[in-house]
Amino acid sequence: MTPTFAAAYANPNLRGLELALIALPVAALPHIWHQPIWISVLVALAIAVRAWLLVSGRQAPSLGVMSLLALMAGGLTFVQYGTVFGQEPGTALLLVMIAFKLLETRNRRDIVIALFLGYFVVVTTYFFDQSILIAAYSLLATALLTAALIQVHAERFIARRQLARQAGTMLLHALPFMLILFVVFPRIQGPLWGDPQRDQTAQTGLSGELNPGDIAQLLQDESTALRVEFDTDVPPLRAQYWRALVMTDFDGRRWSVDEGRSTIQPTAVDHDTLVHYTATLEPTRARYLPVLDYPAVLPDDADLRANHQVLRDRRITNRIQYSAAADLTTPPGAGEAELDPEERERALHLPPSAAPRSRAEVALWRATHGDDDRAIIQEALQRFGAEPYRYTLQPPTLQDDTTDQFLFETQAGYCEHYASAFAVLMRAAGIPTRVITGYQGGAWQTRGEYLRLRNADAHAWNEVWLDGEGWVRIDPTAAIAPERIEQGLTGLAQDTGEDIPGFLRDGEGLSWMQRARFGLEDWRDFAQFRWESWVLAFDPERQRELFARLGLDSQDWRSILIALAVGFGSLAVLAIAWVWLRTPRRRLPAAERLLQRLSRRLARHDRTLARHPHEPVHVWSRRVAQARPDLADTLRAFAEVYNRQRFGKLSSNQRADELERLRDLLRDVPRGSPRQAVHTPIHQ
């Protein structure tokens, strides 16, 4: 026993408190980053004071002092947050409560309550962090809390190693339960009350508007936006455009989305050439789903709007997974002779005062090329592809008329500048055009064979309407910086040497340290992705699919009962088999088994002939011989050999011979049955 804690063991009421004083801070540790500093200090102080009281064998402070302190702490929480409800204030209050509960601990009940609340603290961690690292950490915290609980109830000091093994085993035994319940427990689309996302911080991802500089902000964001696994062959990187938002409305500076209300069906396509994939999307708080161009098959809970934008039926507040398919070659509206007049008008609209210089320029092109829309498009792309236009992620800011200033003055920008300017040029030329934002590029994860798109992979491009061909994708950025499209943004960073955010991958000129770092990064993202796609993305929709694959219906309580019964039933069978296999069975010596068989056999003749457990074998044989003189010789011989077997010193050969004799003698005793009392004398 650690002498320091002798006091704890002297007082049976506080046994195990020292472990609670370790387990609870461990459980609360991840909150340090999410709580005001005074809470961490308060909790640490309370634990330190309690440990000191314990070691010095002093009593806990009086109830009056404690109540006063607790009231003050509750008041402080209220002052800090203005409420005690919600995720952060609630967690703060919980931590403060535990700190005081520990401080006033006088008996076992107090310790047990504090430890139970400790489990709750572990759960509140997940409000703020759901990474696989936190998952592993909370297993450790849960094991510690459980170990403390065991020690509290053990009534004596238990060696720490044994305690650790016991708590670990408990967790291990509980894992199958956890898995079955996780899969089978009926999931509903939350929330039950309130808006759980209310207190979540800034949103990430694309927004419904495109202002100059918007995407530049996103390009700083290394976090994952989307991960994609392909069920069919992986299309080349340059063909992978992940459309998210379709922007038709332009006010001279800002592009915005109006998805309208009407929904349409994806263009009929040849199903053999579709690219099937499953995407895991981080929560965006918006409804758009990034899908691979051009969308052909959509998930059930999403539909295609008239502007060819895919919207989910509700906002994406949690990480979701969806499966869809794309037709790489058939743009929306292909085969239609003309665009809907209303739509056409919107796709041609320019504010009257916008971009006068550009309009004049386009008028010249029109004069040159006549009705040839394709030639006009080529003209614009060629213009971007030539000097002095530059592709840069740090362009000068644009003030006045963004289009004219970009086209004729700064002439430096990235995708959103080119997409916006291109759209204005086309509309000026009378070609219906819109701006699409989404993701392009991404990094292929060789570890897990999936594509990882970060927010930094956000991109903007255009679609122009060509009669008969539909909305054809044009990417003006490809004209100025084709490598942006061929290699993705990350590949580009090497060529230009610019300080572009983004991790360099597959780099030839990288040092081994950089390579190791990227390798590690690969592994980390892989683990996180698997964690997210297998565990965190499991929702009512995934549950329904899983049940359907098993021929069950997740909405039907009978199906749920069947799944539960099968799950726990097989678990019970496994557990029983395991316990049975591990129970040591003492195998009786061979002679002993033969003796029992003989006794059973005789008992079938006459029940009183069975050997009593305490009866020496030779005594028994004499007793039986009196009742059955016909068996007297056999029994006497049996008793003799048996005693030699059990108590004599024999070589193993002799032992085997003797055993054989016992078997022969047993054979001499007729099996008999209680009904037919036919006695056949064997030995005269």
Add this chain to the structure above:
Amino acid sequence: MRPDSVSVPSRSRRRMARLRDDAIRWITRRHAHDGAAAHLGRDRIYILPTRAGYTLLGIILVMLLGSINYSNNMAFLLTFLLVGIGHNAMWYTHRNLLGLRIATLPVPPVFAGQPLQIPLRLEEAAGRAREALNLRVGPQATKPLAIPAQGSTTATLTLANPGRGIYSLPRQRLDTRYPLGILEVWSWLTLAPEIVVYPAPIDPGDPQGGGGDQSEQGLARREGEAPDQIRPYRPGDPPGRIVWKAYARSGKLHVREAASGQGDRLWLDWEAMPASDPETRLSMLCHQVLAAHNEGRIYGLRLPGQTLEPAQGPAHRAHCLRSLAQFQTEPVELQPQARGA
């Protein structure tokens, strides 16, 4: 409080108590008499959640609600992990009792007024260490017991002394909440060690009639015998009669011997005791038996309807004392009471 205001709850409480008694009778009937040893099989181990268990259940329910509300899969995982731990606790707690063997040990007889200590032996043969077992009789409990794997321990129940008589132990309860304290597992035992309480000795020569004065005079003087003689030790002499002072002086063992010699038979007679109350007479006889034994005399005991022929030695002493203990009584079940009551 008016009397009738309490009568309503007390009536229902009485009904509850009767129901409880019925249930307990039914339970104990299933394994009516354990006698000398009991083996705790699955058929006699009961389990129910404790208050802490219900508290944890409440916390788990709140966690589940939170998981649903926030659609937080990690919260679901931890909640279900706790559900699994709580479920398996049934098994762990049950196993802490399962397969134990509890056997009676001879209860050392005591005199009335002395604390009554009843030893019981707990044996572990399943290869699992057991923790925090409580053995109870009524409100009395042993200290929490731990048994090492393949080991055994002796539990000692300390009960209030009920006075002279032969007793049996009431129903015993062996329970445990280890390891998590959220469930209690228990088993009822009906082990029947024989408990013998001798009368408290009272010196008949003492007019106050109190106190267990076991000095070696009383008897000899009252019967007017000659003073003791000292003779050399012979093998077989009772060690209580060795004259240690003489040994210290001479280095040789001597024993004190009544002058009338060993052949003299002493009769301890119920009728001769100077008291009218039967219990006091028994107490006096008890004192006389002890004194006669200590003096190494050959003595017999005459009780109404029972005569023990003169003899000597520890077995005879025990026989005599036992006769006194069970004089005109039937064996009864001990009434366990809170200590000090």
